[in-house]
Amino acid sequence: MAIDPALRRLALRTLLAAYPGSTPPPWAVDLAAEGLAGYTLFGFNIVDRDQVAASTAALRAANPAVIVAIDEEGGDVTRLAHHTGSPYPGNAALGALDDVEVTRAVYRAIGAELAEVGVTVDLAPTVDVNTADDNPIIGTRSFGADTARVAAHTGAAVEGLQESRVAACAKHFPGHGATVADSHLELPTVDVPLALLRERDLPPFAAAVQAGTKAVMTAHIRVPELTGDGPATFSRAAMHDLLRGELGFSGVLITDALEMKGAAVVAGGTAQAAPLALAAGADLLCIGADVDAALVEESAAEIVAAIKDGRLDAARVEEAAERTAALAAWTVPTAPTEPVPESLGYDAARRAVRVEGDPLVVGVPLVVELAATSSIAEGRVPWGLRPHVEGVEQIRAVAASTGADDLLARAGDRPIVVVARHAHRLANATELIEALAARHQVTVVEMGWPSSWRPAGVRAFVTTYGASHANGRAAAAVLGLR
Template sequence: MPHRSPDLARLAMTVLQPGFDGTEPPGWLLRALGDEGLGGTVLFARNLTDLGHTTDLVARLRAENPAAVIAVDEEGGSVTRLQATRGSSWPGNRALGVGDDVEATRLVAQEIGRLLASADITLDYAPVADVNANPVNPVIGVRSFGADPELVSRHTAAWISGLQGAGVAACAKHFPGHGDTHTDSHHALPTLHASPRLLAERDLPPFRTAVAAGVRAVMCGHLLIPALDPENPATLSRRITTGLLREEMGFTGMIVTDAIEMRAVAALHSPGEIAVRALAAGADAICAGISSPGGENVHELRDAIVDAVREGRLGEDRLAEAASRVLALSGWYAASAAAEARAAGIAARGTGHEGEELGLRTARAAIRVTATGAPTVLSGPPLVVDIAPRLSEAVEPGMLTGLIGAFTESMPGTVGHVVTVETPELPDLSDESRPLVMVVHDARRHPWVGELLARAVALRPDTVVVETGMPGEPSGAVYVTTNGISRASARAVARWLTGDQ
């Protein structure tokens, strides 16, 4: 009879990384960390108010379990949790790829790492290593460094070097590549129709580079890749997680799932079954971004894992191996070169002047302008119309481009107007004499945005168009692409167009 651990429940809790609601840690979470061996938690913008609050929150979590893996999605650009209320101080991956300065990418990631390290955060679910082969990809887009595997690879390596050099573990995602999909995995299961050769030449190189660069974690994506496994999404596929990532590519760090409540997998199985199958496939940590008010779903995940071991559907050795990799990542963080600085409470330079200047410089390098003979500097305070579609489920709800505030900062007297899918009407432009700036995001992917933009340009051919998403066909008298959303990008383009250099 095989050996059974006397504390399977504790092993099962070690591999879970749940989220929680509110800005104060709930009692169930503190008890789970302190008494039950919960391996960590993931923070979202809903949990955080400012850096001081974040630091205090993490300290309360670590008081219960010093080894807890505290994780966050802090990609820079549009995906930010610690700076969600004002926008990231640094541009995201596409802007860095367009600028194509790998040292600048390393420095940006280093500043993000210092920000996270100052709050004692263990793991950043970044960088995105996907090659954005589909320009109308609904969930990756500007989160990717670009469409060229070599460019994505070198910037992925630089990002990992910068972040981990600051003492925070990096996590390359979404293995084995989410860039050529038409479906957002938050809503349904995407299928990646690519041959093994195309995958090897296009999608896998950045992940191979990440492994060679010593990335501490890899996140598996919720996507079906028939050429590799026609039956199971990557998250639940032993062929992909163990066969490809572990055995063929030689990755020895922690493998974490994307959030298991995403419809790509949630439509297939119960949460407990997803956790069991992911662990059996080779995952080491289960990300559950949404939790019940009393943590009931976390305990249900634990019980499902324990039952699967007792029933022989999940090997205890596999569970123990997964837990050991979670603890190994925690141990790396505690022993990293930046531990002494974290313990001394060194403030993140990324929130100060040097970090702001780096953000502006890298954002400015990504700006591209197409003009039809019109001046690129505005003649006076503009009317800025920001058409704001819902960006994606990966981005915090209500995230705006920040262009209205940035133009107001550079040119007082600016008037702003926000258009949403709920209120898809332009302001009256018939008697408008001020310069008109139309701000859009992925206009070619959202027909209603493209229609409003075309209507505005027809009324005002002198319109300045600022595209903050994937560039499309230039329109207006001046067409500016920022290649992403961030506070840095907004300030850089506003300064460019107002002459406030």
């Protein structure tokens, strides 16, 4: 059955797609010309800055109002620097440093770099209050566990980013920080009273609104008292009544990727999630990373079908399209007016490091990097001390299958530096480190979200609050290895 062309164009104006490869394929350019709202760039779309600028220019030649979005959070979630690691510390380090002017400057620098390559919407900052040490998806992406501190840095980040006319998108509403499940893989539940949500999780979003954030991203999380059995992305009570009504947000509501299982499984498919999100109050629907022309057309068709059978009001879709168009009109991709000092991120990362004990390594150590998986949001980005330390043996070990005796034999008389991400969550990691420290000189560098666990007997415990390139260099400097 042929789709109504006018309604198809209306539906396209609410969709944020993606494409494979380093060059927009013809279908992506054609859809932009037909009025598709925009595209999200992922690490697989990026080779270097010149190539990104050429890609965004090609899309903009087809449609000057096209939105180009990206997850450039700094720290552990970077797309522009996914080959090397970000030159900026992430939110956890900025929160630990607790200098809002530094946060503002870092986000201003990120915005300038994005504007220079033609990106107009940054899907950042993450403003979740990370109250769960075992949170598998937020962690170092959060400014911390203290609501007031997160709110203060949220406002600074939004203002800094938007100084470059790159739109900020505060995420993940109404707060993903208390979850112990990843919404990429399932629908997490935060079963708390609304009073606690208002006290703990909502103030950073209120701060983002106060700072003038142009966008807010929804979370595929379930808060039974607010969202019922479904995710916030499909909840009018969460998106319209709470965010727009109570917090006064009037900008663009962007969904987290609809391909994520926290949304797609509930809806019965990625495309099937589109009309549900629009009906709840979303304006710009992020389809996800694995997108082709067929999925875009299927999503548009689902929206049109919902309009025709009465499940979705056409006026609601028109409102969403108009908000999205206003966002595109506000953003202005421009070159930065002044160069960003290279030292900005590295200096901030160094100031954020926290040290317990004596961190200076005496002699040439054996560096043992404990293998750790990366979240889907982070992707595979280099981390650790390897790029920053020369003339030192560095090995990678799996804690669950590595014995202390083997490492001690390899180290000999050399001190051992153990580098880990979320050591408290790695199988056998805490036992391995404590066994080493009981018999040898050991320093631990924690580059993930720090827990309350501290191993007995170590010479020093160094916390970087992130694993970016800047965090790694800072750790190496603190240890006296560079």
